[in-house]
Amino acid sequence: MQLKELSHASGVSVASIKFYLREDLLQPGEPGSANRAEYTQEHLDRLELIRLLRQVVGLGLDKIKTLTSAVDNPEVDVLNLLGLAQATVLGLPAEAVPDHRWTTELMSGGRWLDAPSPARNSLSELFGQMEELGMAPDATVLSAYAAAVDQVAALDIGHVAEQSTRDQMVRTVAMGTFLYSKLLLRMLALAQTSRAMQRFPERRAAGSAGTDSNDGPANDDGGAAGRSGA
Numbered sequence: 550m551q552l553k554e555l556s557h558a559s560g561v562s563v564a565s566i567k568f569y570l571r572e573d574l575l576q577p578g579e580p581g582s583a584n585r586a587e588y589t590q591e592h593l594d595r596l597e598l599i600r601l602l603r604q605v606v607g608l609g610l611d612k613i614k615t616l617t618s619a620v621d622n623p624e625v626d627v628l629n630l631l632g633l634a635q636a637t638v639l640g641l642p643a644e645a646v647p648d649h650r651w652t653t654e655l656m657s658g659g660r661w662l663d664a665p666s667p668a669r670n671s672l673s674e675l676f677g678q679m680e681e682l683g684m685a686p687d688a689t690v691l692s693a694y695a696a697a698v699d700q701v702a703a704l705d706i707g708h709v710a711e712q713s714t715r716d717q718m719v720r721t722v723a724m725g726t727f728l729y730s731k732l733l734l735r736m737l738a739l740a741q742t743s744r745a746m747q748r749f750p751e752r753r754a755a756g757s758a759g760t761d762s763n764d765g766p767a768n769d770d771g772g773a774a775g776r777s778g779a
Contacts, residue, residue, distance in 0.1 A: 551581070555588040559596040566596070572610070574599060574617050594716040601720060606727045612637055616723075620715045630715060632666060634722040639730075641667035642674065649676035655691055660699060701733065 555578075556563045569575040575595050578586030595617065602608045602616070619625045619633050636643065645665065648656075652673045656663045679685060686694075705725055712718045 550588050551585050552578075552588070555592055555596075559593055559600075561596050561600065569596070569599065572614065574610070574614055576621065591714065591716070594714060594720075598716050598720045598723075601724055606638055606723055608637065616719060620719055627715070627718065631709065631718060631722050632668075634719045635726050636667040638723050638726045639671070641671045643667060644670070646670035646673045649673040649680070651676045651680075651686070651691070654688075655695060658692075658695070660695055705729070 550558065552563060552566065555561075556566055559566075566575065570577060575592060578588040578592065581587040599613055599617070602613045603610075608616075616634060616637055619630050625633075635641070646669075648669070649672075652669065655661075655672075656669075708725070709718055709721050712721050
């Protein structure tokens with residue numbers, strides 16, 4: 550396809566495509582007839598990746614260029630490419646962070662490979678903040694969380710492995726990290742709310758009675774505010 554066809558198929562203006570070409574965010578097309586470049590599905594995939602990173606994830610062009618440059622660099626292996634995509638979307642620290650003792654304990658269980666990564670650095674930073682705030686998780690909590698997220702991670706990486714190109718892999722990691730992490734938190738919130746309703750049924754019953762009554766608003770213990778949080 551030629552430039553106008555690429556623009557129509559991708560929904561990206563010709564001016565924007567030319568800008569991406571100048572900034573090396575998009576590889577040049579193959580030379581075609583009448584000195585007109587020919588573009589392929591790979592160019593469509595790249596434009597879709599750029600669009601999602603800009604409009605959904607909210608990344609600036611400098612960070613997008615860092616990712617697309619890594620995609621185009623054959624010396625960057627898949628593992629480091631996916632790690633870069635995850636770290637860029639989540640804003641994980643690039644600099645090394647000493648392991649918190651809880652990180653060391655978690656990694657010593659043998660569930661995950663004991664190797665440095667931005668994700669590990671970020672976890673140690675969070676553990677440090679939790680300790681300062683007196684919110685230390687006990688071993689049972691850490692074990693339960695680790696088991697749950699490990700199952701989710703296995704599904705996620707399986708889906709990434711099904712993608713056929715590096716652009717598609719980065720798009721899957723970026724969008725999965727950005728959207729599915731929110732999905733995980735919102736499902737957790739819903740589960741916590743449901744568990745709270747089961748644990749404190751008197752609040753739920755009082756709230757329902759207050760809502761159904763025509764005699765006036767529910768008392769302080771029975772309104773929606775009393776059961777909205779987990």
